[in-house]
Amino acid sequence: SFHCAVSNNDALQELCCPLTLTPSETVVKFGDPVSINCSTSARYVEGMGWEAPFGGTGFERPPVVTWRVEKLEEWTPSPSCYATLVDGSQCAVSPVITVYKTPNIVSIYPLNQKTRTQYWLRCDIINVAPVQHLTVRWYKNNKTIQTESFNDTTTKTLVNESSILRIDISREEKATEFRCEAELDFGPHGLKLPAISQTHRVSVNTKDSNHDYLLEGSNITLSCEAEGNPPSVYNWTCDGENMLANTNSLNITRVNRTKTCTCTAANYLGSVTKTINVHVEPRGTRLCLFQA
Numbered sequence: 001s002f003h004c005a006v007s008n009n010d011a012l013q014e015l016c017c018p019l020t021l022t023p024s025e026t027v028v029k030f031g032d033p034v035s036i037n038c039s040t041s042a043r044y045v046e047g048m049g050w051e052a053p054f055g056g057t058g059f060e061r062p063p064v065v066t067w068r069v070e071k072l073e074e075w076t077p078s079p080s081c082y083a084t085l086v087d088g089s090q091c092a093v094s095p096v097i098t099v100y101k102t103p104n105i106v107s108i109y110p111l112n113q114k115t116r117t118q119y120w121l122r123c124d125i126i127n128v129a130p131v132q133h134l135t136v137r138w139y140k141n142n143k144t145i146q147t148e149s150f151n152d153t154t155t156k157t158l159v160n161e162s163s164i165l166r167i168d169i170s171r172e173e174k175a176t177e178f179r180c181e182a183e184l185d186f187g188p189h190g191l192k193l194p195a196i197s198q199t200h201r202v203s204v205n206t207k208d209s210n211h212d213y214l215l216e217g218s219n220i221t222l223s224c225e226a227e228g229n230p231p232s233v234y235n236w237t238c239d240g241e242n243m244l245a246n247t248n249s250l251n252i253t254r255v256n257r258t259k260t261c262t263c264t265a266a267n268y269l270g271s272v273t274k275t276i277n278v279h280v281e282p283r284g285t286r287l288c289l290f291q292a
Helices: 012-016
Strands: 020-022 025-029 035-037 043-050 063-069 082-084 090-093 096-099 105-110 118-128 134-140 144-151 161-167 178-183 196-205 210-215 218-223 227-229 232-237 247-256 258-266 270-283
Touching: 035 118, 043 063, 105 178, 105 196, 118 134, 118 178, 134 161, 144 161, 161 178, 196 247, 218 270, 232 247, 247 258, 247 270
Parallel strands: 025 096, 210 270
Antiparallel strands: 020 035, 035 063, 043 082, 082 090, 105 118, 118 161, 134 144, 134 178, 178 196, 196 227, 218 247, 232 258, 258 270
16 A cells, blocks of 8 residues: 655646645635535446545545534644555555634734833734744835734644734824734635734823913913823922923913923823923002002
């Protein structure tokens, strides 16, 4: 007897072992049904069947025998269709089966900040298979800025993978969206699954420095109006004195002199400072201001 290995050349396969698999290659989602036909037109085939841990068949007469599994829950299924020839010899062919699973989660996390405007984002792809067909793309405001693929051809089971992106944000940029997209792609002639993505919006911006004018003894509310994601933490100082205010507005009562106040808006992605100059104008004589 002899064993016939699978050949990509149909003519050589026919000479070696007169069996045809339909399909010979297939991509199946983990847990989905699958079926493959094994057929022959050769007259010298006495019988045929499938050998497999699940879905195997007995010895059947030609011309067709089907391997069928209602719920495929193996990462490396290895069914084999065999034929017994009239001279008593045997040969076999095996299909190429790729079992996949799309990620459970695609998540973006900021890593430690390097400078005020440079930091790192990490994209975690959880429970995906097979990793060799995984492509991760990073987008900045819908423009592709980084693509990463994985060359592990031996791991067929579920894995967790990560992709790192270094980004530089200038203060002039109002708000920037970064998107991480994970996709299973099985080549130009294979299955291409919908991408799973998450968007991360980063910004720490304030308006430019400005000026406020008021009369001596008036009350004033200064506004920082910062945008930030994650939300910013605020710190106010006036003429170098910490005002112990951690909101985006500062109330000052009975201002009696010109002063300079600063608001710092910060999150772990960076910080910016807004300066407000408060100019106090004298009220003049009290008799004029408070006359009946």
